[in-house]
């Protein structure tokens with residue numbers, strides 16, 4: 091597995107997103123034994139970057155990851171996130187990146203992950219009530235104390251990224267980026283390159299859609315997050331199936347799977363990019379990790395660059411408002 095740098099942090103250029111093992115998607119939490127095997131198989135395959143957040147579960151995903159890396163902590167770059175749970179005012183899903191909440195959050199994450207340091211600690215969403223300078227100053231103190239090694243932001247807008255980076259180097263920006271979500275290309279990806287910040291695409295498989303495995307919303311449980319997502323509903327979903335077909339066509343031609351094509355396309359965009367495809371299955375972590383060895387031709391990349399445009403926003407309206415601030 092090839093490695094890249096996120097700021098000063100060395101990682102395998104394909105990581106593993108653990109969210110779906112405990113939250114959001116059909117089958118989450120149903121088979122922890124397979125999830126544990128999946129994480130360990132990823133490590134065997136050379137994946138080092140593991141991604142979680144205190145809000146996944148909440149808390150249970152960090153606990154699961156802590157169990158999975160027990161005895162193998164030194165092989166792993168552990169990334170987690172704070173800021174979507176207020177530990178002082180109001181609890182779950184309330185944005186809070188105040189220094190006081192960060193202090194509580196980091197101790198909980200360290201305990202659940204079973205470690206004395208977090209390698210990459212992200213603010214999960216920008217908190218409109220706490221200036222980013224205060225948040226990053228609090229994180230810089232945690233770096234100085236050795237509790238965290240590197241600082242990340244997620245779904246932040248360009249002005250916030252610049253302000254944050256002026257207080258303390260930001261190692262990575264984690265934002266949605268994939269064949270059907272190209273928004274970062276206009277401004278944010280170039281900015282991260284200018285500032286020497288790594289880019290970690292989340293949902294690089296389009297929440298599974300780009301793999302072609304989801305052909306009908308009837309496949310999704312009622313409590314599956316995608317059930318209400320604009321891209322997965324009604325006419326949008328039917329239109330968007332064309333995109334999955336187009337990815338499938340490139341995959342057939344290149345001898346790779348659609349998931350591998352989606353990841354190889356991201357990897358070819360820059361050598362500062364490390365996607366974190368999510369899966370809770372051993373067979374899929376094997377498939378996704380093997381995208382490291384896929385080279386697309388210029389013609390294939392050209393076709394992928396001009397796929398049919400997706401209909402529907404990437405999130406429901408309330409969640410869209412939290413992005414790019």
Ligand SMILES: NC(=O)c1ccc[n+]([C@@H]2O[C@H](COP(=O)([O-])OP(=O)(O)OC[C@H]3O[C@@H](n4cnc5c(N)ncnc54)[C@H](OP(=O)(O)O)[C@@H]3O)[C@@H](O)[C@H]2O)c1
Nearest residue numbers: 107108109292293294295296297298301349367368369370
């Ligand atoms: N910072 C943020 O705000 C944010 C937001 C969302 C996600 N994330 C992070 O990004 C990670 C990845 O994003 P994501 O999980 O939302 O989306 P994703 O990686 O685009 O897709 C995950 C979905 O695809 C399926 N899948 C994975 N590999 C597959 C394959 N080879 N063939 C067919 N289906 C496959 C998975 O199902 P199975 O599990 O059943 O294989 C799962 O339903 C998350 O785990 C999380 O760590 C961060």
